[in-house]
Amino acid sequence: MSREEQFTRAILDARLPVPEGLLDGVARPAGRRFSVYRNNVAVSLTEALHQGFPVIAKLLGQQNMDGLAAMYLRAHPPSSPLMMHYGAGFPEFLENLEQLSHLGYLGDVARLELALRCSYHAGDATPLDPARLSAMAPQDLMRCRLHFAPAMGLMRSDWPIFSIWRYNTEPNAPKPQAGAEDLLITRPDFDPIPQLLPKGSAVWIAALQAGETLGDATDAATNEFPDFDLSAPLALLIEGLALTDLSQ
Amino acid sequence: MPARSEHSHLPNAAGVGYKPQHFQSIMENAGTVEWLEIHAENYMGDGGRPLAQLRHLSERFPISVHGVGLSIGGEGPLDPDHLARLKHLVDWLKPASFSEHLAWSTHDTHFYNDLLPLPYTDSTLTRVCDHINQVQDLLGRQMLLENPSSYLAFAESTWAEPAFLNEIAKRTGCGLLLDVNNVFVSATNLGYRPQEYIDAYPIDLVGEIHLGGHDEDEDDHGRPLLIDSHGAEVVDPVWSLLAYTLVRSGPKPTLVEWDTDVPDWPVLEAEAARAASALHAVKVAA
Known part of the structure; x- marks a missing residue:
């Protein structure tokens, strides 16, 4: 497995051990130093979803939104370095969650927020x-x-x-x-x-x-x-x- | 006409990372700020306010385009779509400088929105040089490469970072962007003196200097673990390291980055003013 493969797997799944051969300054295992990367990725993508879907975040509440973002970013990491497009699959993701099935409107509200973002950046x-x-x-x-x-x-x-x-x-x-x-x-x-x-x-x-x-x-x-x-x-x-x- | 560095067309003056909430303040009175840096990826949309603001700013200020998504240190080939977007932006804006990071962020079509580290070996050296050659050929200009913040080291690394950067620059003709906060963070985290890094670093190749704030944490052994957050004021030891660097490099375009918990304009401008006086001090001494 390549270094990148080890890194990305362990970043997205905190249950996995820290990859071998990552060290501190005196050659001890890196341990929680690796968590800096896990944290940077999770926090920045969660923040991007909060910014991209402020009404969904308000409807769900901060804690629920954080929980859903954690699930979404692991299942759907960005497919492009253009974060302005991140979350295109979020409406469908919300619609397919059993625990949100009583809030049938969430998907379309998320689509509206995506459409507003799309309009903002349009030519x-x-x-x-x-x-x-x-x-x-x-x-x-x-x-x-x-x-x-x-x-x-x-x-x-x-x-x-x-x-x-x-x-x-x-x-x-x-x-x-x-x-x-x-x-x-x-x-x-x-x-x-x-x-x-x-x-x-x-x-x-x-x-x-x-x-x-x-x-x-x-x-x-x-x-x-x-x-x-x-x-x-x-x-x-x-x-x-x-x-x-x-x-x- | 202000003096300019050999490796950049930015003025040897203070700049800041541009944040849209500061647009009005900057247009009204930029204070000591003489140039601006943007993150390339935020200006790769088709139109609207971001590009309109950038057009206005570029009529008043030299602009540095700083990429955060090219994944130059990545194992795989550079993304041709992203390269095309970058070329489109650079051809349109004709910025004073283009820079990227010694890091990777994309693996297997997924983008991780963070600057991830790579081991420093002969094989990663070749790969990074190939990518930089590709970028410089495509853009038809020299780029600057920035040193990362390190939280850990790779057992397989055979190059020290300053020597690795020097070799990349020698092979590709790129210039370097020296982030002195990253040097301070890496030195603290990996247990060496930041001045040693500067002494070993090819200072003549510097086209730009970065400053920023960091957070403080601890590792498993209770040792300090600094995290590059760009979310606070630059700390005094980093200002000292800037002065140590400028004495050796001479005045260089020097940028303050503040990307999270972004303060009101006067707070950021005050940081830039401090960088401007550090530059002034070295100009006077010279």
């Missing part, structure tokens, strides 16, 4: 001039396709994830009520902003993301939600600087 884009939309006749506009900024995100959940997120991040936010919620993430400046979407809007945006025309996307949304009105989500996209282009 910059020049926003579409809204005058280009207003200059078009409605029937011409319906034949157009919209293009989105990399920092824009869309989420659909069976749980009230936006309300849960807001309740845990904003003072005086209303208590979450049961029910599905869709949300839009935009990054008009540098901070991603999640917003609740009216019914049908997520169907409409998803169809546009798939490359459908405004007309076809609007038909798809109206089929599912007869009261759908495109003006509300379109305004959110424009205000959030989430549109970059318009094409035929």
Whole structure:
């Protein structure tokens, strides 16, 4: 077994003995000196999960979050030196834990936190001039396709994830009520902003993301939600600087 | 134009490790801080605030890019994706310096987010040199290699660390980043005098000096075990070791690192000011 193999196994599993041939300054076995590495790895990855999932940490409490982080980091060490991406598997990990099965919303709340982090680091884009939309006749506009900024995100959940997120991040936010919620993430400046979407809007945006025309996307949304009105989500996209282009 | 080191384009002045919470303070009044260092991996996203801030900072300050994830001491080949990201950043930013560590952090596609140690043998020497040659060829520039903090020694090591670093620099043409806190930590942990290390170290190859705080613990025998934490003020014996080093090296770009429990700007700036006066003292003496 190579030195690295010995090190990484013993770092991730504190029950394993300290590898042979590691010494102190007078050639005695290194003993607990090796724990410095075990501790550095565990503490830094636990800290990264706390920073990446602050709402999950708040919902679970510090101690539970530390315990889950300890399990997660051993099962899923980072697969890249870019710590900004660490925790991509955390939502699924939370969903598969028997002891958390009564908190069904945790996975989607964690997905929302991942999506916000992803938006924060996404590429910059020049926003579409809204005058280009207003200059078009409605029937011409319906034949157009919209293009989105990399920092824009869309989420659909069976749980009230936006309300849960807001309740845990904003003072005086209303208590979450049961029910599905869709949300839009935009990054008009540098901070991603999640917003609740009216019914049908997520169907409409998803169809546009798939490359459908405004007309076809609007038909798809109206089929599912007869009261759908495109003006509300379109305004959110424009205000959030989430549109970059318009094409035929 | 401030004097610059042979092995770096950073000024022979005080710098700090950049933390985003200090952005406004630095832009308003950086005090004695004349240059900044960033961790490469934090600026490998596609856009947003990190890169926007870095662009602003780079218009005002020389920037040192300090990698923490290349795993130069690793057994396996360097990650081509990570090398490509590094090249992209360095080509865009055109930093005054690029440095990395004599350590490894990736094994078998997993990244451990810590600077892990390697034995110093003829075979690890060859491997580290191959990796450094690869990095320098790719980036088209000289890099600096930093000495680690050691908590233990390897039975199979046949090279002392200063000689190992000297040989790497001789074979690859890289420069060295001398972390005097790491020297102090390693010397305390492994039972030698830190000045001995500096005396044996190829001081002419230094392109940058690091300072930082450490934590104190004990080993199984009740002997001091210092841990490089970058989470506190630089202790007096490390300031003394800096002075001892500067007398031999002459003024060098000198950086204060504070990465955990990051203080408000005035506390960090005061540490940089202390480094600046140590540099001033050696300039006056020269």
